[in-house]
Amino acid sequence: MATTKDYGLGEFTFPRGWFMIGESAKITSTPQGVRFFGQDFALYRGKQSGKVYLLDAYCPHMGTHLAKNSTSYVAQDGAVEGDSIRCPYHAWRFGPDGKCNHIPYSKGPIPPQARVKSWRVEERMGAVFVWHDPEGLEPDYEVPTIPVQGQPNWVPLAFDDLGIVGCHTQEIVDNITDVAHFGPVHGSLTKYFENEFQGHVATQRMGGGHRTLTTADGPLLETEAVYTGPSVLITKMFGTHNSYIYIAHTPVDDGSAYVWHGLMVESPTGQANYSEQDVEIARQYQAMALAAFAQDFEVWKHKKPCLKGLFVQGDGAFLKQRAWYKQFYNPRAQREELLKNVEGVWLANGMPGMPEQQAA
Ligand code: FES
Ligand SMILES: [Fe+2]
Structure with missing residues (x-):
């Protein structure tokens, strides 16, 4: 399998742009583990807003995958609460911004490092897109859409x-x-x-x-x-x-x-x-x-x-x-x-x- 380097494309392994990551109809409040750009993510739809969120997959507490679990009681009870998601291991809860907003058993302050990256996503034409940019800059073009999208004929x-x-x-x-x-x-x-x-x-x-x-x-x-x-x-x-x-x-x-x-x-x-x-x-x-x-x-x-x-x-x-x-x-x-x-x-x-x- 040839890599970006083999093709001599440039300094980034993965390109900048808007990328489709899933079909709207298949993204629910049951989190899914997905993989793109050589990274693992948790993808889910918030119960409160109905918006789709994409977070880095691994919990900063002990490295658990936030979405790849079905047997923990957290997962059985529904890991998504409002627009937040709970880790299946010790039930830390992360908001749509990726910040931990609840540790059920700890009285101490939530450390600022208790966060995962939350990615910019947009839903268009029944698909979900993420903005990926190795430089971490804002999008420089809109999500590509079909011009007649939404027309009744x-x-x-x-x-x-x-x-x-x-x-x-x-x-x-x-x-x-x-x-x-x-x-x-x-x-x-x-x-x-x-x-x-x-x-x-x-x-x-x-x-x-x-x-x-x-x-x-x-x-x-x-x-x-x-x-x-x-x-x-x-x-x-x-x-x-x-x-x-x-x-x-x-x-x-x-x-x-x-x-x-x-x-x-x-x-x-x-x-x-x-x-x-x-x-x-x-x-x-x-x-x-x-x-x-x-x-x-x-x-x-x-x-x-x-x-x-x-x-x-x-x-x-x-x-x-x-x-x-x-x-x-x-x-x-x-x-x-x-x-x-x-x-x-x-x-x-x-x-x-x-x-x-x-x-x-
Ligand atoms: S590993 Fe996620 S809460 Fe402990
Ligand atoms: Fe062709």
Whole structure:
């Protein structure tokens, strides 16, 4: 398994950005142990506010995992009280800010070191996101969301939980510049293709036929895939149905990632408010989109790391994209320097860019 260091990405092992850490519907007041960025966390929903909290997992008292317990009477009685969580070992209680606010058997003062880190989380579109920043700074962009989110004629996002893939996130991000895989892997007939990098955003614009998502004589499948930050990819796909594909990948350890897939579909029957029938059609369409994504996934699962790559003419802007990705693994102060010669529109040799008349 190759690491961030092997790819030469920068000084941080894990990137800066907003990362999906779970589906809202699966996060309850029963704490869960989760692992991302090579660290363990306790994830739970406060009973009082209904908000989701993410705390470092290990209790400062004697190192117990706050969430990985089901047999202690603390866990059996419900470890979450209000918005606080009790450790299953000696029942110290930690607030949503991570500070210990109750030690049931001790009359003495609560030491200031009795605290765990509480992470900044946001809930959007039925998913929970954490801000991860090795420099400990405030977010410099918003949680990426689908622009039509919440509109009544769009069937809401439903997630496919794809679990952990054992490859470095670089291999997943490579996909945005990989013009040459569309034919062999997905059966596409790519007619135009281009990439654009601007600040923390990377875009891929593509048009062509697609064997699994449209029919041979069906409409041209046109996609605009946008990474806002290093981890959330939202693809506008106008073909058989108007839809947005959502793919989020979050580093688990250095060389593995957790992946979610989802789809929002505009009412296929043209309703102002989507119907049950629309949901059914949308879910079938999602299964087809997932099958297309699974084609990529199977390659990632079994490939060996591409640390350099033997890139040839026609391969797409891999080196620009890998340079763009480095901004998230280095201090913000270096971003301008890192993005020099990277920003702009890049074509793959031998493939036209997006036709003028279609450019916005
Ligand atoms: S180890 Fe957590 S309260 Fe003792
Ligand atoms: Fe692909």
